[in-house]
Amino acid sequence: MKPLLVAYVRAALVYLVLGTATGVILAIPAGKAWLESLGGRPGLAHAHLNLVGFMSFLIFGISYHILPRFSGRDVYSWPLVRVQFWVANVGVVGMAAAFLDGAWAGLLPWAAGVLFIAFAIFAYNLWASVRPLGR
Ligand code: HEM
Ligand code: HEM
Numbered sequence: 001m002k003p004l005l006v007a008y009v010r011a012a013l014v015y016l017v018l019g020t021a022t023g024v025i026l027a028i029p030a031g032k033a034w035l036e037s038l039g040g041r042p043g044l045a046h047a048h049l050n051l052v053g054f055m056s057f058l059i060f061g062i063s064y065h066i067l068p069r070f071s072g073r074d075v076y077s078w079p080l081v082r083v084q085f086w087v088a089n090v091g092v093v094g095m096a097a098a099f100l101d102g103a104w105a106g107l108l109p110w111a112a113g114v115l116f117i118a119f120a121i122f123a124y125n126l127w128a129s130v131r132p133l134g135r
Contacts, residue, residue: 001065004082008061011089015053018096022046039102048099052115053092060084060122068129076128084121091115 001009023046025031035042068075075081094111097104 001061004078004085005061005065007085008057008064011085012054012057012061015049015057015092019046019049019054022049035100038100040098040100040105042100045096045099048092049096052088052095056119057088057092060088063122063126064129067126071130073129076125080121080125084118084125087114087121088118091118 022035022042025035026042026046032042064075064081091111091114094107095115098107098111
């Protein structure tokens with residue numbers, strides 16, 4: 001596996017630990033009260049750390065590793081895989097922060113837009129990488 005794709009898998013595992021830790025804190029009444037005292041929506045920070053940070057990053061890394069092999073060609077653009085990695089990290093950390101702390105809520109539209117760009121890059125790059133499958 002390419003080091004860049006290992007970085008996706010490792011990032012996914014870091015987000016898994018952060019996401020589940022937030023879940024445990026939310027499961028403890030005093031912890032939930034503390035997170036809610038920040039004035040944000042901590043349940044949504046927890047959900048996106050797990051669903052985007054962990055699950056989507058794992059899907060990104062594994063998809064780029066496996067799916068192009070099925071069509072007998074390389075990933076369409078490795079530079080885009082690298083750009084997507086950083087854009088997605090900025091987006092998911094920004095979204096988690098914006099959901100977690102009311103003072104950062106104004107960040108949400110920006111982080112959401114950044115995260116969307118990462119998903120759009122993924123869709124474009126993977127689409128182009130598996131194209132021969134549809135023939
Ligand atoms: C140690 C593991 C986990 C614990 C202890 C945990 C705990 C919780 C708790 C306590 C809530 C309610 C939050 C609230 O009161 O607002 C919650 C919500 C949620 N969790 Fe987890 N969770 C865990 C792992 C996961 C994972 C792995 C995923 C996804 C892959 C996930 C997805 C969600 C979602 C989507 C919600 C609903 C969020 C919302 O709509 O506000 N959780 N979890
Ligand atoms: C560009 C990517 C994404 C953005 C910008 C985004 C944004 C949001 C926002 C703003 C909310 C809160 C909606 C509200 O005000 O109630 C939300 C809720 C949620 N999102 Fe995302 N999201 C993204 C990707 C995802 C993905 C990939 C998943 C799952 C794999 C997901 C699962 C959820 C869930 C489960 C909720 C909670 C729904 C509820 O309980 O009402 N999101 N998302």
